[in-house]
Amino acid sequence: MEKQTYTVTFYHPEPVRIEANKGKDLLSAAIEAGVFIHSSCGGDGVCGRCKVIVRSGDIRTEPSGRISLEERQRGVVLACQTTVHSDVEVEVPAGSRLDLDHVSDEQLKLLRLKGMYSQAVDVAKGKSVIEEDLFTHSPLATKLYLELDPPSLTDTVSDLERLYREIRKNRDIPIMQTGLTNIKRLGRLFRESGWKVTVLLGKRNGTVEIVSVDPGDTSDRNYGIALDVGTTTVSGQLVNLNTKEILGTKATHNKQASFGSDVITRIIYASERDGLEKLHHAVIDNINAIIKALIQENKINLNDINGLTCAGNTTMAHLLLRVDPRFIRREPYVSTANFVPVVRAAEAGIKINPRGLLSCVPGVSTYVGGDITAGVLASGLHRSKKLIMLIDVGTNGEIVLGNNEWMVSCAASAGPAFEGSGVTCGMRATAGAIQRVHISGGSVKVETIADEKPIGICGSGYIDCLAEFLKAGIIGRNGKFAEDLDSYRIKETDSGKAFVLVSKEDSDADSDIIITEADIENLKRSKGAIYAASAILLKKMNLDFKDIKQFYVAGGFGTYLDIEKAITIGLLPDLDRKRFTFIGNSSLAGSREILLSYEAKKEAEEIAKKMTYIELSVESAYMDEYVSALFFPHTELQRFPSITEVKK
């Protein structure tokens, strides 16, 4: 029997066509077509994120409680629950799009990265915690131009030993390695180049590898890439390994998001047939695209990218290397490797110099990964005499507490709400995302990223909303809408009572941009989880928030973080605002440090070894603390005196 194939056209809004077998689901077809659609549950029909509109054609779809009657009438279906039975035309509404292409690199850099990086660096400098050139310049990949003594009848040392001899002049390299590939080339290479060659040395697992040998002097062409592979965003920075100069930064959404927005969903997806393969390739595609863009912009040859470092949470590191992450989510929650040996980047499918190296930043535990180690390294927490708390707000919220003598860390399952997932109109911090909200009297004013027409709400927008709702009395401290509220903005939806932030007419969205009571509950749980985790970590150490001299807040909720409002909702503790600094992407900064210095790598290993990981799920006090935090700002008002005063 011949297989029947149909043409599926996605309007995204530009038409993208793909051939699909009869019975194929629209989500898979979209992924294959390179059309990125939100999806949090890995295609189980649970999250309701992958809504598309079928314009024409014969489809079969499962009924879903996530689709309202009105939506059903307009042809809205869940892509993952809908199969193809003829040629089909599908519209991907703005709210379902993973909008990778419509934000220019410049905007992205401006909006999400540049500010954050420069801030992180400034913080470090300002506080004199990280000094410039703290670490000896000893990059992952080093080039040496050598003029070898040609052999003679009285100096007949072999080509390889001649090379070793020259390299070891004034250099203490007890263990040096090289592969057969290089050895095979030496004879001809040395003679054709007149004994003038450039060797590329790589630092590999406690030894030095002769990565490659090239004719002539190419020592001025030596670049590397520092990566931060986040659950949501993949960022890469091009660095001149000789001069330490940062030549450019690019970021993109992690394509894996199509398979689930949090690490747990992705681990589940990885356990399914071809799942690991797909997740692996998704992030490798991201990385290769970032590298390609960076080298084109800087007119650099791919072969001159000789090394890269990667900071990512433990699951991201596993997926990057195509290591099965399934045991991470099974008790007792053990990863396959936290200290991954240096490998060739090509082994992971990353396209740089084919012999170039990939060094992963060591992680502490299953839920505190290399991104946190890198963050600590960059922030200098581990060298500080003063007590510091580092809070990285993400789908998994990680918290580190300590100083130059000790460090403890924990992870709170905060959920993806602050990254704009799992909430009705949530979106990531890209163009069109509402990132600031002001409510005054009856009027609502919103600011979007890149000043585009609003599409949805990103993390910092939700923080603002909640704080403004509280101040305006729209919600109570329990997060419920006030009983006596009389506003045209309050309406009943399929999911219960909701506040209309922006009406459909004023937006670029498919329907009103709303916040439901369920969304508020979600956000409350997120902030509660992070606050409770911070509090428990302190309690475990017989300390109090007051004892902390400096709070570093890292994360990707938006371009700006309004510390005042984050305290208002109880995400951050009520302390002198001067103690807080939003340090942006500290993980990328740490990744770069490690790329540029073997000392930094060793220090990162020390950080990872030294840090004690505390599994909160086994702490009985955690649940009490968490429940207490499920109020705005907190059940115990005395913990937030300045907020309470404002309310009076």
Added chain:
Amino acid sequence: MEKQTYTVTFYHPEPVRIEANKGKDLLSAAIEAGVFIHSSCGGDGVCGRCKVIVRSGDIRTEPSGRISLEERQRGVVLACQTTVHSDVEVEVPAGSRLDLDHVSDEQLKLLRLKGMYSQAVDVAKGKSVIEEDLFTHSPLATKLYLELDPPSLTDTVSDLERLYREIRKNRDIPIMQTGLTNIKRLGRLFRESGWKVTVLLGKRNGTVEIVSVDPGDTSDRNYGIALDVGTTTVSGQLVNLNTKEILGTKATHNKQASFGSDVITRIIYASERDGLEKLHHAVIDNINAIIKALIQENKINLNDINGLTCAGNTTMAHLLLRVDPRFIRREPYVSTANFVPVVRAAEAGIKINPRGLLSCVPGVSTYVGGDITAGVLASGLHRSKKLIMLIDVGTNGEIVLGNNEWMVSCAASAGPAFEGSGVTCGMRATAGAIQRVHISGGSVKVETIADEKPIGICGSGYIDCLAEFLKAGIIGRNGKFAEDLDSYRIKETDSGKAFVLVSKEDSDADSDIIITEADIENLKRSKGAIYAASAILLKKMNLDFKDIKQFYVAGGFGTYLDIEKAITIGLLPDLDRKRFTFIGNSSLAGSREILLSYEAKKEAEEIAKKMTYIELSVESAYMDEYVSALFFPHTELQRFPSITEVKK
């Protein structure tokens, strides 16, 4: 235009057929067909070794001075100079066959190896130079059975670090490495095996590699292969790496001999198109065949062969690894690598455990390779307080002089005569080779290997011949036949005067088995080169043959070496016979030591570093000494008093 192909049938004597394009030469066709024909010059038509008889078919052949009129009439041609222009039937006469198949493994072992190895070991024991268990048992590949502590909520160390932790218990392994391939398997493997695994550790360039991890306890299955890759013979020994037991030994002719019998011809051949490739594959085929035979005989799985060591001269090591050897023969005679890093055997195409390791014994210089280092290691020369000389008689004759304080070495281009090449009826020491000769009165008695009908003469046969000729006055001290000789055995040939050792009728050869004056000249040069090299080496050190307390003679000229006759012809100096010991294949013995002990490997490296190489071609005294040695036993008779006495 369509390519015309013809069928070429080689009678070897069994028919072997192959399709060949029009114009293909018969030597190439034979090699492709797996029919091994002698050839010393790499197909240049110079050596005259590849004689075949065309029975039928249309061929074109170049005239050659190597073919006599009588031969031409019988259809004899040089295979390398003859091309195919129709279907052709070709007979490969016995004298041209590289007779790999007609000698049983048992015979080979008996004839060429077993005796020699046991002798070598006995020597060592007898002299108390090598003691049993001199080196700590620390083989190239070690297996450890581990029962890991399963992880718990209070012990969440990752799988890889858990493995490292367990391996490092009571073991000092500062640098441990492993590849992504293993890491990817750990999660499932540990859990499915109930945390009971066997790790294979390999010693690799100063670090320890986790080569592989397998479920359950397989620690009793750990084998290795020690190789001696000689220009003429490739030998392999199967060893139980746990118990050090030798389970079997196999040897075969080096298939590379078809492309040239000495290293120089092969280096030239390697420089031609596909030459390196062909030479590489030839020896790898040999090695794989030896390994296959050994594991089948011992019912061992290929995957349990976890490491191999290879001792070979520098050119053999290059060809084995497919490293271009061309610079070895260009002044100033420099090899690409004498100290080759440990690589995966699979990288060289050797079929054992796909992740198993290959360790090459370090060499001293271009013409003193790992076989000599291994020989010194096995003989214990470098630990001896007494002065020892080690003479390895081969196509390249290597000589080592020294004791536990110093060592010097040199190489003499002896030519292949003592290995039965480059002489009219020479052959390697296989079945049918004349290896002993007795001449008494007019009668000539010969003994052949395996008591088969004589085909040709091997090295020890030639030594006997020359000594007997001298004693019987058949040749003079200059190597010329006596003027007044009146024997039916003397005849005139195309190549001048010759002595008929065995007539065609009494042999299995294609013509009379003869020794010509040119052959004697060849042998005289060989023995002269080795003697002169020994003498010069002593002179350089202000020493004399008398100062040497022990001579070790290694080499492959036959099953037995008659020391008395070797002295009679002036190959060895005239000293107390008790000082001489024929130690057989000391290279293989050393290769095995290194397979079984990392200490031995380090000691071999020390030997190679410590040994001073002396290039004889730059010693002006060498030529004088060589010319003086071009008499039997020597120009200066006083150097051979006992021989002179006998002659009286």
